[in-house]
Amino acid sequence: MAESSAYRVEMLGVSKTFPGVRALDDVNLQLRPGEVHALLGENGAGKSTLIKVLTGALKRDKGTILLDGKEIEVSSTSEAQELGISTVYQEVNLIPTLSVTKNLTLGRQPRKFGIVDWKATKKLALQRLDRLKLDIDVERPLGSYSVAIQQLIAIARALEDDTSVLVLDEPTASLDAEETALLFQIVRDLKAHGIAIVFITHFIDQVYQIADRISVLRNGRMVGTEAVADLPRLKLISMMIGREIEGIGGRPTASYFKEDSVPVIEAEGLGRSRTIAPFDLTLRAGEVVGLAGLLGSGRTETAKVVLGAIKPDSGTIKLNGKVISRLSPRASLANGIVFCPEDRKAEGLIGELSIRENIMLSLQAKRGWLNRISRAEQEKLAAEMISALAIATPDAEKPVGQLSGGNQQKVILARSLVSQPKALLLDEPTRGIDVGAHAEIVSLIRRLCSEGLALLVASSEFDELVAVSDRVAVLRDRKKVDEISGEQITRENIINSIAHR
Amino acid sequence: MNTQDLSSSETKSSFAPTLRAMMAHRAVWPLVVLAIILIVNAIVVPSFFSLSINNGRLFGPIVDVFYRGTAPALIAIGMAVVIGTKGIDLSVGSIVAVVGAVIAWRIKAGDPHFVILWLALFVGIACGAWNGFLVAVLDIQPIIATLILMVAGRGIGLLINLIDGGTDPSFTSELLQGLSVGSIGPIPTRLILFAAIFLFLWFLLRRTALGLFVESVGGNPEAAQIAGIPSRLIKFSAYVISGFCTGWAAIILTADVHTSDPVSVALFSELDAILAVVIGGGSLMGGRIYLGMTILGALVIQTMVTSILMSGWPPEYNLIIKAVLVLIILLLQSNNFRGAVMSLFGRRA
Numbered sequence: 001m002a003e004s005s006a007y008r009v010e011m012l013g014v015s016k017t018f019p020g021v022r023a024l025d026d027v028n029l030q031l032r033p034g035e036v037h038a039l040l041g042e043n044g045a046g047k048s049t050l051i052k053v054l055t056g057a058l059k060r061d062k063g064t065i066l067l068d069g070k071e072i073e074v075s076s077t078s079e080a081q082e083l084g085i086s087t088v089y090q091e092v093n094l095i096p097t098l099s100v101t102k103n104l105t106l107g108r109q110p111r112k113f114g115i116v117d118w119k120a121t122k123k124l125a126l127q128r129l130d131r132l133k134l135d136i137d138v139e140r141p142l143g144s145y146s147v148a149i150q151q152l153i154a155i156a157r158a159l160e161d162d163t164s165v166l167v168l169d170e171p172t173a174s175l176d177a178e179e180t181a182l183l184f185q186i187v188r189d190l191k192a193h194g195i196a197i198v199f200i201t202h203f204i205d206q207v208y209q210i211a212d213r214i215s216v217l218r219n220g221r222m223v224g225t226e227a228v229a230d231l232p233r234l235k236l237i238s239m240m241i242g243r244e245i246e247g248i249g250g251r252p253t254a255s256y257f258k259e260d261s262v263p264v265i266e267a268e269g270l271g272r273s274r275t276i277a278p279f280d281l282t283l284r285a286g287e288v289v290g291l292a293g294l295l296g297s298g299r300t301e302t303a304k305v306v307l308g309a310i311k312p313d314s315g316t317i318k319l320n321g322k323v324i325s326r327l328s329p330r331a332s333l334a335n336g337i338v339f340c341p342e343d344r345k346a347e348g349l350i351g352e353l354s355i356r357e358n359i360m361l362s363l364q365a366k367r368g369w370l371n372r373i374s375r376a377e378q379e380k381l382a383a384e385m386i387s388a389l390a391i392a393t394p395d396a397e398k399p400v401g402q403l404s405g406g407n408q409q410k411v412i413l414a415r416s417l418v419s420q421p422k423a424l425l426l427d428e429p430t431r432g433i434d435v436g437a438h439a440e441i442v443s444l445i446r447r448l449c450s451e452g453l454a455l456l457v458a459s460s461e462f463d464e465l466v467a468v469s470d471r472v473a474v475l476r477d478r479k480k481v482d483e484i485s486g487e488q489i490t491r492e493n494i495i496n497s498i499a500h501r
Numbered sequence: 502m503n504t505q506d507l508s509s510s511e512t513k514s515s516f517a518p519t520l521r522a523m524m525a526h527r528a529v530w531p532l533v534v535l536a537i538i539l540i541v542n543a544i545v546v547p548s549f550f551s552l553s554i555n556n557g558r559l560f561g562p563i564v565d566v567f568y569r570g571t572a573p574a575l576i577a578i579g580m581a582v583v584i585g586t587k588g589i590d591l592s593v594g595s596i597v598a599v600v601g602a603v604i605a606w607r608i609k610a611g612d613p614h615f616v617i618l619w620l621a622l623f624v625g626i627a628c629g630a631w632n633g634f635l636v637a638v639l640d641i642q643p644i645i646a647t648l649i650l651m652v653a654g655r656g657i658g659l660l661i662n663l664i665d666g667g668t669d670p671s672f673t674s675e676l677l678q679g680l681s682v683g684s685i686g687p688i689p690t691r692l693i694l695f696a697a698i699f700l701f702l703w704f705l706l707r708r709t710a711l712g713l714f715v716e717s718v719g720g721n722p723e724a725a726q727i728a729g730i731p732s733r734l735i736k737f738s739a740y741v742i743s744g745f746c747t748g749w750a751a752i753i754l755t756a757d758v759h760t761s762d763p764v765s766v767a768l769f770s771e772l773d774a775i776l777a778v779v780i781g782g783g784s785l786m787g788g789r790i791y792l793g794m795t796i797l798g799a800l801v802i803q804t805m806v807t808s809i810l811m812s813g814w815p816p817e818y819n820l821i822i823k824a825v826l827v828l829i830i831l832l833l834q835s836n837n838f839r840g841a842v843m844s845l846f847g848r849r850a
Binding site: 366 | 708709710711713714716717720721723724725726727728729730731788789
């Protein structure tokens with residue numbers, strides 16, 4: 001008994017089955033008060049399911065949950081919240097158009113005679129922010145703040161006075177280094193107050209910065225829990241993917257493009273005021289050009305201006321040697337240029353439609369509405385893509401919204417590849433993707449390149465760019481500041497270029 | 502405990518999984534309600550199912566349901582396409598008024614009726630194009646954009662009536678009335694007309710890629726745009742399709758009463774059309790088109806209306822009973838509600 005009360009939370013023998021999938025199989029997770037407990041695993045390993053069971057969003061099939069040594073039964077997130085278990089989800093679940101005050105107090109505003117007491121409400125909001133030492137104007141709409149601040153506000157909302165367990169589901173996914181440091185400072189502060197913190201992330205570096213212990217899930221089973229000091233990186237990564245791996249570092253060994261060939265994309269002075277300063281960019285068949293830069297440096301904007309999703313207001317663009325006067329995603333598609341967006345949900349997938357329909361979309365758009373691809377051909381192409389990219393799904397008719405993040409990413413990639421592109425614009429192709437799939441995508445990029453595809457890869461992970469790029473365009477403050485090629489492409493050179501030019 | 506109970510009952514009846522699959526199909530609940538209405542009819546008004554042949558033509562309440570349901574169903578399938586793009590078309594009733602007025606005006610003016618038929622369709626399509634222009638080109642929210650024509654349309658109809666002095670706008674037309682109230686063999690012509698339009702629309706949506714494009718634009722406009730789909734053109738064409746279907750409905754409705762009555766023709770038909778789409782499982786959030794299910798929805802509504810009329814209840818009850826039945830269907834379709842009822846049931850058992 002004394003032993004069990006050393007833990008704040010114990011989840012013992014937890015199992016959960018979804019139709020056709022064993023999501024959790026006899027999983028144990030023990031959280032100590034005042035620790036940051038990293039929960040790692042590939043996409044679909046069962047991290048989200050485990051957390052949802054803990055917070056009452058999902059019902060478990062088997063197992064027990066103890067809170068401070070006492071068995072508890074949570075059937076909803078609000079019950080969990082009352083017991084002191086709070087969660088901040090990956091996607092901020094707040095309302096951007098409402099003020100920070102309202103977001104912080106929604107549903108719990110102090111009332112006077114049944115009417116919301118705005119004075120007390122504002123005080124409550126300020127109190128909540130004060131705990132995180134956050135000093136911002138609470139009357140401004142939430143949406144006017146950066147994602148990082150929104151994330152902190154979400155944490156402020158989740159924290160009650162009696163919160164003893166805080167789950168952070170990929171809180172740093174869209175934060176830059178500085179913002180992450182700010183978040184970690186707050187996490188350490190909360191830890192000092194004895195709160196048990198579950199930290200879910202894909203960033204291995206961050207785990208070693210902040211976590212005390214690490215638990216690794218794979219295919220619904222708990223592979224193990226170790227103290228950070230006892231778990232070197234290589235061992236951690238092999239625990240996650242279940243096999244020994246070679247590092248993805250190093251440079252591509254061969255180049256596949258010809259200097260004198262007609263470029264697929266040739267932009268001159270292309271730009272859009274207040275979005276991205278005019279830039280030159282050339283992309284040839286069989287070449288990978290990286291777009292490097294910090295968060296907000298204009299990586300996505302560069303790719304979107306090339307595609308025509310953001311209309312350029314200066315410069316010219318030639319696709320396959322032909323000047324395009326009215327650039328649009330449609331014109332780009334007709335010339336074999338396709339884009340895989342970073343934000344899958346907002347810009348990539350049509351959640352209601354099936355995997356097959358999502359995969360066919362660009363090819364169908366290219367052929368035109370009158371020239372429908374037959375059902376048989378659709379099924380054949382979708383099946384080919386599902387097996388080529390190893391998309392984990394029982395069949396192609398499943399609504400795409402039900403897939404896990406990494407598989408959704410692959411569906412968007414499949415959509416682009418099926419349309420037989422000449423150039424692929426990839427925006428953060430490995431964001432939100434686990435280590436195994438990460439290496440898969442990196443080698444896929446090189447393979448596509450060897451088959452004569454031109455690729456523009458925007459990424460915040462410089463190692464990834466070093467591993468795949470023939471040239472790297474460096475961006476800073478919405479401006480292209482440098483271009484590095486060949487052996488000059490190293491992590492250090494990219495960082496120098498961002499810092500000094 | 503609960504799961505064990507469930508699994509044991511499953512082994513007892515081997516058809517339980519099939520039954521569950523059937524229950525999950527979106528056609529089930531509208532069909533169940535339709536069946537209930539028909540059973541109640543069989544008890545209250547046995548004559549509901551009587552069929553007879555007069556002058557070589559099929560008569561009876563059931564035939565009447567199909568007959569009267571044709572125009573609302575036409576409007577509803579056009580609405581289903583618009584709703585598929587996450588839009589809405591409030592102007593359909595007013596489009597009927599405008600088209601009706603144009604028909605009466607041109608017949609008085611002595612145009613060939615064959616030309617008037619196409620002119621009427623053209624006017625319907627033009628009204629749809631106006632809506633499409635506001636929504637797709639000017640980016641006005643669909644509910645406001647179509648509200649403009651909804652408000653203006655009936656006034657425009659009255660103005661057109663005034664062109665020939667505001668005298669009696671009634672007319673006779675062998676061609677148009679033949680399409681509306683005539684019959685081919687025992688089958689009313691308008692049913693054949695409807696079948697043809699439905700097949701045309703189904704072909705347009707499902708044998709070309711238009712349906713997929715409409716659904717992707719409705720499901721996620723941003724993503725559709727980036728995937729290279731001409732979102733604006735697709736939205737525009739949805740309203741044109743709605744105008745086309747409504748144009749046909751206007752021809753049928755106007756020729757039926759052989760007069761132009763802009764004030765009250767097809768009153769509230771936009772609401773019935775939206776209801777038919779929703780009963781058919783369509784979501785106002787867009788992203789899916791269920792043409793066949795929409796017809797089922799329109800059929801449920803028309804059966805209700807005809808039944809209430811035949812039951813001899815005062816017509817004042819009409820709208821209330823209609824509202825209650827629609828509420829029941831929507832409750833049955835709601836997963837939350839079904840879950841609540843099931844758990845109540847389960848606890849007692």
